Amino acid sequence: MSEYILTQADYLLRIFLAALCGLVIGYEREARLKMAGIRTHTIIAMAASLMVVVSKYGFFDVIKIDGVSVDASRIAASVVTGIGFLGAGIILNHKRSISGVTTSAGIWATLGIGMAIGAGMWALGIGSTLLLLGIQFFFHKNWRILNGSNAGKILLHMKKGDDTRERIVSALTNMNIQVISTHLNIFDNSFIEVSLSVVFPKDFSAENTMTLMANYPEIASIDL
Template sequence: MELYGDFALRLLVAGLMGVLIGLEREYRAKEAGYRTHFLVALGSCLMMIVSQYGFMDVLQVDLVRLDPSRIAAQVVSGIGFIGAGTIILQKQIVRGLTTAAGIWATGGIGLTIGAGMYAVGITATLLALVGLELLSYFFKSLGMRNLMLEFNTESQETISEVSAFFNDRNYIVVSYEMKEMPVDSNRILYRVSMVVKAKKMNEEGLLLLMMHKFPGITVTKII
């Protein structure tokens, strides 16, 4: 009975560690939140417990030797499929890599606590939160961020002005695509899609700035 109480404690602690990491992702409005991380940590912990203790009857009766690390290895591989589902590739922008890595780390934390290594699992959780929050805070000025901008305009000159607008502010236009959409016999609507790379980019600020500077365009998407 005491052993089952320890199992319940392991599941509880693993789930709590998953929730802590998931709350940070939820706060950032990422693809996988606290529920996903909770289930990943809980499931990983459960599989580790089963790997270590689920075959004790067989081992005692038939003197069979099993390697408990095999299930843990399969869990690590299987979590890769969940992580891949959070990665979004749109044109030349890749999003969700940090969340995918967080799910993978959460699985490892669940396995660690499932093995009874509470201190190591809790330490790994704290380090994961430090990595997600503090590192991005201190080094955010060093990284470059991709942003996709889509807008409509009826003037080709405006498109050139928008490109010059980005170049003047040391933004890098990674890709550029334009489609002509006939409105009637005398009007053509140009639908433009740009992928821009820059530091400290704010979507709301960029949207307001473009609306003020280029009243002749209609911004349809900024991601």
């Protein structure tokens, strides 16, 4: 009985650790205001670990029966296939602007981390989590320097009917900030959320960001 409890505790610990790794990855995504955050990544990692544990260890009782053979990888393979619908749902295409690809790829990687930990590959899962976080942090800060671009987003919250958007677009133009696309969401017929995809000039700095937000309180966030 004690051996059974220890075995089940080991399985549960794997699932818990996978959920923790997913939580850390999701926290980094949510801190950057991405579509899939803490809950999504945590649930994906936990569920992947659970399914691999079931796939690998859940059929020991029937293996003992003569003539019964079980493929321990079949559920794991189905999990990898099934995550595609979730990743595809995150990717958005609006006016030739595609967003959500990195988050979708991160979800795929989180799935793999959960599967690795569920299979008992603790070091591989934890190491992959640290590697994924390192990639996200490094390229978020340095990619625009490496490829010479400075694209970003500006998110506005304003009352419907105001000319705030036009004034802000004019101000951005005066600051040599190029507006690529605009996306509007209307809430309760009174408030509007405007997402602007822009290209900042190379000399645009954090100080310019604070000045712009101070002059226009309607700007909810700026993602450089």
